[in-house]
Amino acid sequence: MSLRAWRFWRLTLDARGTARLWSIYVSCPWEGPLLHAHERPARHNEHCGIYALREVVWRLHNTIAPAPPGHTLLGLIGGYCQLWGRVVVHEAGYRAEHAMLEALVATVVAGSGSGRVIDVDADVLFAVQRHYGVELLPFGSRKRFFSR
């Protein structure tokens, strides 16, 4: 049985107004709901794997990557993914070999770590929902998804 975990993505718009998700620290686009690590994560290799958290958090303390070339960064969006394959369990999260985006919370926050909510057009969120084929959760239910 796969693991459910929480993580953030950068939410961007390209020049045509297409919304996409990106990993937050490297220029890694999530073209669809699936992402596979370039190699199997292991305890001794701290850089491999798709990162996710065990619990819902709403602020990040690391500096995120800037907007990819040709894209405008709207902010960060949090959500759930399923993890499987080789998974390294950490104190507060995971590094996984495979991940599948499962649900997003319909609230976008600033990438500065302040947790400030950014006003994003609902059409952008619905477009992301359709493209990735995921649930769009209201902010108030962001923690309940873990127990489903």
Added chain:
Amino acid sequence: MRIGEPLRELEVAPPLAIPALEPVAPALPEVVPAPAAPVPVPA
């Protein structure tokens, strides 16, 4: 995302329903590796 120190490794089965949306995104490490040491330049 701060995930703390590694504790153990697991082999986890895939979810029951995986969408058939291949090809998937190019896989990259989630954390930028430390920059390589500078190459010494001959004097």
